[in-house]
Amino acid sequence: MMSENIPYDAIEKKDSEIFKYLNLEVERQKEVLNMIPSENYVSKAVLEASGSILTNKYAEGYPGKRYYQGMSNVDEIEKIAIERAKKLFGAEHANVQPYSGSPANAAIYYALLKPGDKIMGMRLDMGGHLTHGHNVNFSARFYKSTPYVLDKETQMLDMDEIRKLAIREKPKLIISGYTAYPRKIPFKEFHEIAEEVGAYSMADISHISGLIVGGVHPSPFPFTDVVMTTTHKTLRGPRGAIILSKKEDRLANVEGLDEKKAKRAKNLALKIDRAVFPGLQGGPHMNVIAAKAVAFEEAMTPEFKDYAKQVVTNAKVLAETLLDNGVKLVTGGTDNHLILIDLTPIGVGIGKEVAVALENAGIVANMNTIPYDPSTPFKPSGLRIGTPLLTTRGMKEEEMQIIGEWISRIILNRKDAALQKKTKEEVKALCEKFPFY
Numbered sequence: 001m002m003s004e005n006i007p008y009d010a011i012e013k014k015d016s017e018i019f020k021y022l023n024l025e026v027e028r029q030k031e032v033l034n035m036i037p038s039e040n041y042v043s044k045a046v047l048e049a050s051g052s053i054l055t056n057k058y059a060e061g062y063p064g065k066r067y068y069q070g071m072s073n074v075d076e077i078e079k080i081a082i083e084r085a086k087k088l089f090g091a092e093h094a095n096v097q098p099y100s101g102s103p104a105n106a107a108i109y110y111a112l113l114k115p116g117d118k119i120m121g122m123r124l125d126m127g128g129h130l131t132h133g134h135n136v137n138f139s140a141r142f143y144k145s146t147p148y149v150l151d152k153e154t155q156m157l158d159m160d161e162i163r164k165l166a167i168r169e170k171p172k173l174i175i176s177g178y179t180a181y182p183r184k185i186p187f188k189e190f191h192e193i194a195e196e197v198g199a200y201s202m203a204d205i206s207h208i209s210g211l212i213v214g215g216v217h218p219s220p221f222p223f224t225d226v227v228m229t230t231t232h233k234t235l236r237g238p239r240g241a242i243i244l245s246k247k248e249d250r251l252a253n254v255e256g257l258d259e260k261k262a263k264r265a266k267n268l269a270l271k272i273d274r275a276v277f278p279g280l281q282g283g284p285h286m287n288v289i290a291a292k293a294v295a296f297e298e299a300m301t302p303e304f305k306d307y308a309k310q311v312v313t314n315a316k317v318l319a320e321t322l323l324d325n326g327v328k329l330v331t332g333g334t335d336n337h338l339i340l341i342d343l344t345p346i347g348v349g350i351g352k353e354v355a356v357a358l359e360n361a362g363i364v365a366n367m368n369t370i371p372y373d374p375s376t377p378f379k380p381s382g383l384r385i386g387t388p389l390l391t392t393r394g395m396k397e398e399e400m401q402i403i404g405e406w407i408s409r410i411i412l413n414r415k416d417a418a419l420q421k422k423t424k425e426e427v428k429a430l431c432e433k434f435p436f437y
């Protein structure tokens with residue numbers, strides 16, 4: 001019934017249990033204002049490609065160098081995906097096989113580092129990612145993590161402090177790119193620091209890659225050595241990731257190697273490819289690679305540029321509305337698709353409680369630590385919201401003002417159940433005006 005635009009006929013016949021929850025999920029996605037900044041609504045074309053018969057195909061290896069037969073079509077698909085990724089980001093090399101962001105980061109470390117080498121990324125509680133050297137993650141178990149932090153006053157990157165730390169610690173890899181940072185990232189300065197201390201520069205642009213290709217955030221290319229992005233966030237593609245890089249390894253040590261070995265040692269592209277397969281992965285998910293190719297083509301259109309621009313405009317309007325209502329924001333605003341709300345003036349450690357209150361009102365977001373959070377990661381004092389999905393639905397400045405008012409009043413009256421119920425009805429009515437399939 002409800003899935004009129006997304007037929008699940010075969011599932012309905014074969015598996016009533018999963019069918020039931022799929023339908024309920026379609027219903028939920030339609031009725032809520034989804035403001036989780038790492039999610040998006042993919043196009044039907046992307047959905048078709050990722051649900052296609054390519055899921056049946058094994059293709060270990062790379063185009064022209066496979067370990068299986070029957071490759072005539074999937075080789076072409078992967079080559080198209082690679083060419084489009086290179087063109088979209090202006091990269092010299094692309095690997096489109098990573099299953100997701102975390103395994104892609106593992107592949108980069110495996111390609112560039114030896115166990116015990118030092119990495120330097122931003123600390124998790126400041127807005128960094130688990131795979132950038134957090135102590136419960138493989139990245140701090142196999143490598144030595146010396147994280148940097150944000151400036152306590154401005155809550156922004158302090159490049160002088162980051163440079164000092166890099167000079168003192170001499171990491172082998174410096175990582176920029178975050179999960180909860182609302183401001184622009186100076187990729188060029190990060191690369192210059194890496195050059196100064198003899199490190200590789202890596203940018204994890206998972207959250208902002210759609211903004212970069214849309215021209216509303218500076219690109220890490222042409223200077224950054226290796227760039228990783230998930231494909232399912234602002235880029236609006238299928239769940240997965242890609243690794244982009246330079247062709248040449250600036251730091252290759254070729255002392256005493258013969259010409260052939262030296263050439264191999266300098267081949268950064270080959271190191272990345274070999275780390276992904278056979279280093280860490282087996283067969284690539286060809287259905288997802290096809291969907292990535294479709295998403296890259298979509299991201300090259302003028303419509304996508306307009307989309308990226310509107311994502312940022314919407315976030316700015318939303319931020320202003322929250323500020324006008326007395327809601328405090330980390331860094332006092334945003335340059336990108338996300339806003340980090342500082343709830344401490346209302347209550348320390350109430351992030352979860354506010355996220356639940358908002359969900360009761362039909363607004364889906366997530367609790368998050370704020371820089372120098374006085375509470376714990378399990379009971380953080382922040383809330384992270386973003387505009388990528390609302391913008392895909394076609395919402396603009398006017399809707400952001402309305403939604404900003406709703407969010408403010410729920411936050412400021414977080415125990416008012418009647419208000420949540422009333423808002424939920426208003427949210428549903430707004431959502432009906434902005435269908436997404």
Ligand SMILES: *Cc1c(COP(=O)(O)O)cnc(C)c1O
Nearest residue numbers: 100101102129178179204206207
């Ligand atoms: C989302 C994200 C990842 C991890 O991606 P998964 O697909 O969830 O493994 C890595 N780094 C950053 C900065 C991210 O935002």
